[in-house]
Amino acid sequence: MKIPKVTLFLFLLPSLALIFIFGLYPVVYNVFLSLKDVNLITYIRGTSKDVGSLNYRAILGDSLFWRALYNTIVFTLLSIVLQMVVGFLLALLFYYEFPLKGFLQALVMVPWVMPIMVSGSFFRWFLNDNGFLNNLLATFGWITEPVRWITLERVVIYSLTAVNVWLGIPFNFILLYTGMQQIPEELYESADIDGAAGWQKVLYIALPMLKPVLVATFVLGCILTFKVFDLVWIVTRGGPGGASHLLSTLSYSLAFDRFQFGKSAAVLVLMQIIVILFVGFSTRIRLEER
Amino acid sequence: MRRTFAVGLLVAVLLLVVGVGAFAEVTLTFQSYSNPNEQVAQFIQNVLIPELKKAHPEVDVKYVYIPFAEYMSTILQQAVSNTLPDLVYLDNPWVPQLIEAGVFQKITDNVMRDLGKDFWMDFFPGHRLLTSKDEEIYALQVHTNNLAIFYREGFLKQAGIGEPPKTWDEFQDAAKKIKESLGIYGLMFYAGADEAGTWQFEPFLWSNGGSLLELDQPEAIEALEFVTGLVKNGYAPRDVVGLKDQGDVTIWFMNGQAAMMINGNWEFGWHLLPDVLQKLGDVKVAPFPVPEAGMRSAVLPFGGECVGVTTSDSEKAKYAWELIRIWFAERLDEYYEKWTGHIPTLASYAAKIAEKRPEFEIFIKQAAYTLPRPPMGGMDKYPDVSNELALALQKALTEAQTPEAAFKEAASNIRNLFTPEAYEENKATARKILEEVLARTKAQ
Numbered sequence: 001m002k003i004p005k006v007t008l009f010l011f012l013l014p015s016l017a018l019i020f021i022f023g024l025y026p027v028v029y030n031v032f033l034s035l036k037d038v039n040l041i042t043y044i045r046g047t048s049k050d051v052g053s054l055n056y057r058a059i060l061g062d063s064l065f066w067r068a069l070y071n072t073i074v075f076t077l078l079s080i081v082l083q084m085v086v087g088f089l090l091a092l093l094f095y096y097e098f099p100l101k102g103f104l105q106a107l108v109m110v111p112w113v114m115p116i117m118v119s120g121s122f123f124r125w126f127l128n129d130n131g132f133l134n135n136l137l138a139t140f141g142w143i144t145e146p147v148r149w150i151t152l153e154r155v156v157i158y159s160l161t162a163v164n165v166w167l168g169i170p171f172n173f174i175l176l177y178t179g180m181q182q183i184p185e186e187l188y189e190s191a192d193i194d195g196a197a198g199w200q201k202v203l204y205i206a207l208p209m210l211k212p213v214l215v216a217t218f219v220l221g222c223i224l225t226f227k228v229f230d231l232v233w234i235v236t237r238g239g240p241g242g243a244s245h246l247l248s249t250l251s252y253s254l255a256f257d258r259f260q261f262g263k264s265a266a267v268l269v270l271m272q273i274i275v276i277l278f279v280g281f282s283t284r285i286r287l288e289e290r
Numbered sequence: 291m292r293r294t295f296a297v298g299l300l301v302a303v304l305l306l307v308v309g310v311g312a313f314a315e316v317t318l319t320f321q322s323y324s325n326p327n328e329q330v331a332q333f334i335q336n337v338l339i340p341e342l343k344k345a346h347p348e349v350d351v352k353y354v355y356i357p358f359a360e361y362m363s364t365i366l367q368q369a370v371s372n373t374l375p376d377l378v379y380l381d382n383p384w385v386p387q388l389i390e391a392g393v394f395q396k397i398t399d400n401v402m403r404d405l406g407k408d409f410w411m412d413f414f415p416g417h418r419l420l421t422s423k424d425e426e427i428y429a430l431q432v433h434t435n436n437l438a439i440f441y442r443e444g445f446l447k448q449a450g451i452g453e454p455p456k457t458w459d460e461f462q463d464a465a466k467k468i469k470e471s472l473g474i475y476g477l478m479f480y481a482g483a484d485e486a487g488t489w490q491f492e493p494f495l496w497s498n499g500g501s502l503l504e505l506d507q508p509e510a511i512e513a514l515e516f517v518t519g520l521v522k523n524g525y526a527p528r529d530v531v532g533l534k535d536q537g538d539v540t541i542w543f544m545n546g547q548a549a550m551m552i553n554g555n556w557e558f559g560w561h562l563l564p565d566v567l568q569k570l571g572d573v574k575v576a577p578f579p580v581p582e583a584g585m586r587s588a589v590l591p592f593g594g595e596c597v598g599v600t601t602s603d604s605e606k607a608k609y610a611w612e613l614i615r616i617w618f619a620e621r622l623d624e625y626y627e628k629w630t631g632h633i634p635t636l637a638s639y640a641a642k643i644a645e646k647r648p649e650f651e652i653f654i655k656q657a658a659y660t661l662p663r664p665p666m667g668g669m670d671k672y673p674d675v676s677n678e679l680a681l682a683l684q685k686a687l688t689e690a691q692t693p694e695a696a697f698k699e700a701a702s703n704i705r706n707l708f709t710p711e712a713y714e715e716n717k718a719t720a721r722k723i724l725e726e727v728l729a730r731t732k733a734q
Binding site: 039040041043044045046121124128129130131148150151152153235236237238239240241242243253255256257258259260 | 362363366369370387388390391392393482483484485527528529531532534547670673674677681682684685687688690691696
């Protein structure tokens with residue numbers, strides 16, 4: 001039976017409507033906002049004027065933006081690489097049977113279960129100059145002066161990245177662990193017969209077989225990490241002195257600390273462009289592989 | 291049987307709906323960020339609303355709580371989607387922008403008719419300046435607050451400090467002695483990258499003759515150098531830049547990690563409740579230190595909340611105003627005496643309350659030397675200006691920049707927020723307000 005095209009379209013209509021209303025409309029509206037002089041007063045009054053590329057020029061001329069862009073790239077890439085490495089090692093560990101496996105596996109999932117508000121507040125206290133970590137290091141006599149984990153401009157983003165790695169391990173672990181379960185046991189068995197060492201099995205069987213999962217984890221991880229906001233906002237609020245702003249926190253601060261909605265929208269548009277380029281690039285790589 | 295029961299139930303439900311409707315013809319929404327368990331919210335819910343309902347049984351008032359962090363974004367959404375509540379309670383620095391945006395209804399006639407001109411003129415000038423525009427009144431400030439030094443007398447004595455510090459030099463000296471002899475921090479304050487960070491620095495800036503719109507001038511840089519020095523020398527922890535809010539400052543203070551703290555009178559209604567004060571046993575308050583001996587008071591920003599009518603429905607606006615009228619005309623004594631950790635915004639009440647609540651005496655005295663924040667920082671540009679200052683403060687405190695470099699950069703960023711004419715005009719306004727109050731602090 002051949003279904004008429006109109007009927008097919010009708011079936012598609014609800015999801016198309018949702019995509020337009022909740023997906024496309026906000027994005028397009030945001031682009032319009034970024035081209036206007038929108039602040040609290042003009043937004044409520046509806047009197048904002050078109051200013052062309054002024055918001056973009058202002059943002060691109062602001063050192064805070066470049067700092068936030070650099071931070072976002074460092075934060076995203078470092079987080080993903082480290083999360084994947086640790087997640088993979090854990091998946092490898094849990095592939096084998098050992099006592100207390102179930103309990104330890106549950107423990108690995110803890111960061112995922114904890115609300116970010118709780119873990120964020122905890123890390124703010126954990127990492128400050130007089131915080132738990134420095135006190136611990138001092139007790140062991142390893143430091144005499146507090147290490148400035150989150151109060152030193154050039155260090156803060158790496159401390160936040162470390163926290164984010166901890167938070168992201170469960171996600172990576174679950175995906176990679178499930179992927180490893182899918183690898184046929186026979187491959188390892190035949191490798192055993194050939195006398196392959198453990199590391200050879202990892203390098204020549206597990207990793208190549210996991211490649212599709214690894215790529216998917218990487219792409220998903222990049223997108224999820226690129227838009228991290230809450231962690232940084234709770235631990236440092238983008239400080240000290242704007243040194244740990246990500247593009248997301250900078251955009252939020254512009255909108256709700258300063259009511260500069262036009263500039264905030266411009267940052268978001270630039271973020272969207274980066275995401276689109278990235279997704280396009282990664283899809284192309286995956287297509288080429290196929 | 292079952293059918294009769296169903297019909298009976300339906301009738302009962304209908305009667306209930308109609309009945310409730312008959313008792314409350316008008317439902318007002320009172321929006322606030324005061325948590326329903328806090329004193330102010332309790333007062334609104336348990337005193338004001340029942341009082342209004344007693345006189346007007348046809349009215350019901352719903353108290354809606356929105357957390358502080360989401361408050362402005364919520365009002366913004368409500369304003370653009372025409373879903374504003376009928377009354378709002380909000381932080382004073384936001385008021386000028388919201389008046390400008392047309393969120394508040396004019397209440398000039400109501401104030402003049404029901405409270406009178408003398409009552410309006412009894413508000414301290416700063417509160418009038420902030421809640422009115424072009425001779426029209428848009429909101430009323432219900433209470434205010436400011437900053438002072440809270441100290442633990444026992445720690446000061448142990449460090450050999452007889453009197454709490456009065457000047458900046460004594461302040462630094464006291465903090466130093468505490469750090470050196472007791473091993474705890476002399477001082478704790480808040481320097482987060484937000485409005486509260488700016489607010490805690492403004493007393494240093496303004497008392498020294500510095501202006502938010504002239505941060506590259508020596509008076510401003512000197513103030514920043516002083517505050518930076520406290521942290522650089524270890525008298526205050528560098529963690530001041532990473533606290534959650536000013537409540538965190540009190541946590542350090544209560545834990546005995548710091549002997550003095552900069553904080554506001556609201557703490558008496560928040561963390562420093564009577565049982566806590568009794569347990570600590572030696573918490574005292576001293577006026578905010580001044581740059582040089584002989585000044586009567588530091589020049590401080592004032593805080594506190596305002597209330598205004600936001601509904602454009604004239605029927606609802608009538609009742610909304612009635613609620614405000616009851617607050618100001620009938621229940622103000624009770625409010626200040628019992629229900630708030632804040633101090634009066636009206637001169638005649640200030641004198642009365644200072645006697646009844648001795649813990650507020652210093653704050654009430656300082657209130658005469660407090661300034662509204664927005665007019666000091668370019669009015670509707672104030673949030674921008676404040677944010678630039680908070681960022682610069684953090685850069686200096688963490689030694690990412692020298693105080694001079696940090697403030698020079700901030701000053702240039704701030705200047706770029708305005709057109710040259712607007713900048714000069716706003717700078718002159720701020721300077722004029724500041725000079726007037728500075729002259730009073732130095733008058734004999």
